[in-house]
Amino acid sequence: MGASISRWQLVSTVTIVVLSIGSTLLGLFRPGHYPPExxxxxxxxxxxxxxxxxxxxxxxxxxxxxxxxxGRVAFLGALAYMSYM
Structure with missing residues (x-):
């Protein structure tokens, strides 16, 4: 019924998820990553x-x-949020 997702969209989304997790964990746990103020x-x-x-x-x-x-609408909204962040 709904639109399907292509392979490149799947791979790029998984890449965004992995990089986002790595980036946020680095920011949370690496001392001196952000300026103190x-x-x-x-x-x-x-x-x-x-x-x-x-x-x-x-x-x-x-x-x-x-x-x-x-799900597609939620996916696009979350993708836009992650792009903004």
Missing amino acids: LLPQFYVQDLVVLVVGVPALILGLWYTTRGSLR
Whole structure:
């Protein structure tokens, strides 16, 4: 019923997920990664990406591959959010 997802979209989304997880974990656990005056802001940003953005992108991708139109909308929204972040 819904639109399917192509192979390159799947591979690029998985790459975005892996790089996002790596980047946020690096920002959270590597000492000196962020300037001290901006630590709280960047920690919250990393946590939101890790706890909200990545799961939303994964779930949107999951439902999109199952042919759900709502999943496609959620996938595109999460992809736009991750692109912005």
